[in-house]
Amino acid sequence: MKRTPHLLAIQSHVVFGHAGNSAAVFPMQRVGVNVWPLNTVQFSNHTQYGQWTGEVLAPHHIPDLVEGIAAIGELGNCDAVLSGYLGSAAQGRAILTGVARIKSMNPKALYLCDPVMGHPEKGCSVPAEVSDFLLEEAAVVADFMCPNQLELDSFSGRKPQSLFDCLAMARALLARGPKAVLVKHLDYPGKTPDVFEMLLVTAEGSWHLQRPLLAFPRQPVGVGDLTSGLFLARVLLGDSLVAAFEFAASAVHEVLLETQACASYELELVRAQDRIAHPRVRFEATSISL
Numbered sequence: 379m380k381r382t383p384h385l386l387a388i389q390s391h392v393v394f395g396h397a398g399n400s401a402a403v404f405p406m407q408r409v410g411v412n413v414w415p416l417n418t419v420q421f422s423n424h425t426q427y428g429q430w431t432g433e434v435l436a437p438h439h440i441p442d443l444v445e446g447i448a449a450i451g452e453l454g455n456c457d458a459v460l461s462g463y464l465g466s467a468a469q470g471r472a473i474l475t476g477v478a479r480i481k482s483m484n485p486k487a488l489y490l491c492d493p494v495m496g497h498p499e500k501g502c503s504v505p506a507e508v509s510d511f512l513l514e515e516a517a518v519v520a521d522f523m524c525p526n527q528l529e530l531d532s533f534s535g536r537k538p539q540s541l542f543d544c545l546a547m548a549r550a551l552l553a554r555g556p557k558a559v560l561v562k563h564l565d566y567p568g569k570t571p572d573v574f575e576m577l578l579v580t581a582e583g584s585w586h587l588q589r590p591l592l593a594f595p596r597q598p599v600g601v602g603d604l605t606s607g608l609f610l611a612r613v614l615l616g617d618s619l620v621a622a623f624e625f626a627a628s629a630v631h632e633v634l635l636e637t638q639a640c641a642s643y644e645l646e647l648v649r650a651q652d653r654i655a656h657p658r659v660r661f662e663a664t665s666i667s668l
């Protein structure tokens with residue numbers, strides 16, 4: 379029997395609704411991965427509501443919890459680490475300490491860094507020390523980076539002029555060390571308005587994917603966290619990087635369709651669970667080059 383992969387997911391938890399681990403853990407479990415959620419914050423709800431209660435985890439708890447798993451002899455079973463929203467650069471460094479410890483026990487373990495920087499127009503952004511940390515320190519260690527367009531712009535220090543420029547920016551990030559860069563959301567001058575576009579860039583090549591852009595009265599939150607979580611889950615389950623990219627895009631689209639049909643602001647993950655596991659429509663990535 380094939381072993382079920384184990385994944386340590388280090389990101390935020392919300393009591394109500396879906397963002398961070400609260401968006402990614404159940405879908406990753408639903409597709410067949412054992413998830414170890416380590417919650418960097420516990421908030422009542424995601425921050426786009428403009429108000430919340432709760433607490434941020436002190437950075438030293440992260441290596442401490444990792445050591446607790448080592449102490450019961452389970453750390454070597456960790457196949458991958460996923461990190462998302464960081465409250466501070468110190469929290470990011472604590473995650474890298476945990477990643478190094480896991481890689482020392484299991485050199486094949488993978489690290490996916492979702493460099494969450496928020497959307498300034500959604501009222502969410504991170505301190506400059508966090509974006510510097512993500513580019514200077516996390517990108518060097520991460521096996522996979524999954525920025526959206528704003529995060530890619532921040533890494534590049536500029537906005538793209540075209541699709542090929544987005545590709546060049548993603549390749550520049552790849553050159554910092556990751557095996558793959560998945561751009562979860564593209565935006566560039568001349569982009570077709572009703573299409574949602576993504577990119578995957580690896581040492582082997584680059585792939586572009588399109589899916590319909592759905593209309594929402596308020597942009598749903600947690601879509602990025604869901605995308606990176608499902609991508610990593612499918613890689614662990616044995617998909618090629620391109621197949622995992624296509625799967626993540628297709629499953630996320632199913633969730634958005636269900637969410638739209640329910641006129642819900644929060645992602646309808648429970649209702650969409652069978653569609654997550656078996657997306658009805660498969661979007662195919664096409665190879666592109668500069």
Ligand SMILES: Nc1ncnc2c1ncn2[C@@H]1O[C@H](COP(=O)(O)OP(=O)(O)O)[C@@H](O)[C@H]1O
Pocket residue numbers: 497526527562563574589590591592593594597598599600601602603605631634
């Ligand atoms: N197919 C779609 N139709 C409409 N909006 C979408 C679609 N896919 C993603 N979005 C929204 O587009 C924005 C950008 O997505 P992305 O950058 O992947 O994620 P996030 O901002 O959640 O990290 C998000 O606000 C997300 O809710």
Ligand SMILES: Cc1ncc(COP(=O)(O)O)c(C=O)c1O
Pocket residue numbers: 390391392397398421423424425426463494496502598599600601602603604
């Ligand atoms: C607590 C928390 N975690 C994570 C996120 C990131 O969500 P997204 O996947 O939309 O970038 C947000 C966004 O508001 C948030 O409030």
Ligand SMILES: [Mg+2]
Pocket residue numbers: 494495496526602603
């Ligand atoms: Mg995001």
